[in-house]
Amino acid sequence: MTSSIRRPATTADSAYEQLRSLIHRGELQPNERLVEADLAERLQVSRAVVRTALVRLGQDGVVVLTPHRGARVRMVTESEAVEIVQARAVLEALTARQAAVHATAREIAGLRRTLARMRRKLDENDLLGYSEGNAALHAGIIAASRHETAARLIAGLRGQMVRFQFRTILVPGRPPESLAEHTAIVEAIGARDADAAESTMRHHLRGVEHTLSRTTGAAARRRSRENQDQDQAEHQAETA
Amino acid sequence: MTSSIRRPATTADSAYEQLRSLIHRGELQPNERLVEADLAERLQVSRAVVRTALVRLGQDGVVVLTPHRGARVRMVTESEAVEIVQARAVLEALTARQAAVHATAREIAGLRRTLARMRRKLDENDLLGYSEGNAALHAGIIAASRHETAARLIAGLRGQMVRFQFRTILVPGRPPESLAEHTAIVEAIGARDADAAESTMRHHLRGVEHTLSRTTGAAARRRSRENQDQDQAEHQAETA
DNA sequence: GCCATCAAGATTGCGAACAATCTGGGAAGA
DNA sequence: TCTTCCCAGATTGTTCGCAATCTTGATGGC
Structure with missing residues (x-):
């Protein structure tokens, strides 16, 4: 899963990962100003490595770098979130297609096991566990x-x-639908049906997109106004 | 078209763009070692800005950074090139879909004009002009x-x-096919038919992918062995 | 003759200091 | 009282230098 562009893990890479993690789980909030000296203190590294880490994060769109005015955690607007989900949809559909071609028997068995675990979690009404299974799948x-x-x-x-990393799984009525979609995807991959794998995945993620557009207007706005701190656990899970 | 993440254009950004350009048009060849001091001399900037430029390029996969061993222009293998074309295919299909939704009448007229120009160039057997029109479209x-x-x-x-930036348009028999596909795409967008726009674009780019896989084995390998310098003009054009 | 060891040169990684720029608040003037 | 201007503090951008690491070529042992 690692980028394959960059080989080992040095201290500089560690700082990059840590910063990314801090932002990802919301400990550094959107639009928050990132002062190099403070981050250097916090991560116990020099300002230079913080600087290059920020450059890297800026390059992949996680922070915004403004000359002489420093870095801020990028605020993803509602419409951008939709764009991101759309782009992910077509790319994940591509991976589903390729998985149907390249997956080993062992991998397919693993997917089926994950799916079974999700089904069990859903029966137990363990939505958090289900969400984790979803990410794993x-x-x-x-x-x-x-x-x-x-x-x-x-x-x-x-x-x-980041901010929109909430679980659409919490939307009423969504879970059973979600499970059915995931089942269809895994079955298509197991059957080596590339076209079906791709289209079922796209259908699945289009559902996520619609759920996002529907819930984002009210809910997300409310969330970002008030209590921005106590809900960090929310950010761990993956969009379903 | 600009990234929208990073606002103004400073000297540091200029260095980044220049390096990117040098690599893109093959003046810095794949696997070539990039010594920071040399590049600093060449671009007339300090080593630090070269350094951050390399970090940025590394982040978006153009160069490979190995700790204590410096940066090299990333060598894109044949299979990676296919992956890139595949990823572009689904993403461009997405843009075609969105274009069918959001394009203004003026923009659609512009697309039709570009298409007409391509048809003319093809009639005149001006393949280079056709390729430019393709990129513009x-x-x-x-x-x-x-x-x-x-x-x-x-x-x-x-x-x-980079290296695989050759024109599939030069493959015998491809141009008329290409023109027909482009026409279908523009018509779908003009008709506001999102599904058709997406599927025709995907069909078009799947054709490019197949052409690439077929021609890449022999031709590309030959090209990268010998004369790597004199064919820079080849790299300007866009994959059709 | 071939391989391991080692040293010198080259290059990158990192830290600190300095210069350039921005921000915020207060003073002067209308 | 409000606006404008300007200065001090804070923060970033850049330069410089040095330590750490890698590479290359030579030397010596087998």
Whole structure:
């Protein structure tokens, strides 16, 4: 899953990862000013490595760099969030297609196991567990696709979501639908049906997009106004 | 078309753009070692700005950064080139879909004009002119899509092609087919038929992918062995 | 003659200091 | 009282230098 462009993990890379993580789980909030000296203090590294980390994050759209005015966590607007989901949709559909071609029998068995776990979690009404299974399933499909390029792009897009990283799974009536869609995807991959894998995945993610557009207007706005701190756990899960 | 993440154009950005350009047109060859001091001399900037430019280029996959061993122009393998074309295909299909929704009448008229110009160039057997028109058409569709995210990703993918930036248009028998496909795309957008726009664009780019896989084995390998310098003009054009 | 070891040169990574620029608040004037 | 101007503090951008690491070529042992 790792980028394959950059080989080992040095201290500079560690700082980059840490910053990315801090932003991703909302500890550094959107539009928050990122002062290099403060971050250097916080991560116990020099200002230079913070600086290059910020450059990297700026390059993949997680922060905004304004000359002489520093870096801010990028605020993703509602419409941008929709764009990101759309782009992810077509790319993940591509990985589903490739997975149908390249997945090993072992990988397909793994996907089926993950699916069974999701079904169980859903029966137990464990939505958080279901959400985790969902993330695992998508990750498994991406891995099975052997498509490094798509994997890299999707990872980049995921990193940009941040604020909108809520679980559409919490929307009433969505879970059973979601499970059915995931089942169809895995079945298509298992049947080596590339076209079906792609189209079922696209159908699935289009559902996510619509759910997002519907819920984002009211809910997301409310969330970003008030209590921005206590709901960090929300950001861990993956969009379903 | 510009990234919208980073606002003004400073000297540091200029260096980044210049390096990108040098790599893109093959003046810095794949696998060539990029020594910071040399580049600083060449671009007449400090080593630090070269450094951050390299970090940025590394982040978007144009160069490979190995700790303590410096940067190299990334060598795109044949299979990676196919991956890139595939990813571009689904993303450009998305832009075609969005263009069918968001394009203004003026933009659609512009696309039709570009298409007419391509037809004329083809009649005159001006393949280079046709290729330019092709690039303009795709750019126009992307612009009309109003999809910043897809535009950014596509631009990034284009930058990674470098060596494989040859014109599939030169393959015998391809041009008339290409023109027909482009016509169908523009018609679908003009008719506001999102589904048709998307599927025709995907069909078109799948054709490009197949052409690439067929020609790349022999031709590309030959090209990269010998004369790597005199064919810079080849790299200007866009994959059709 | 071939391979391991090692040293010198080259190059990158990092830290600190300095210069350039922005921000915010207060003073002067209308 | 409001507006404008300007200065001090804060923050970023850049330069410089040095330590850490890699590479290359030579030397010596087998």
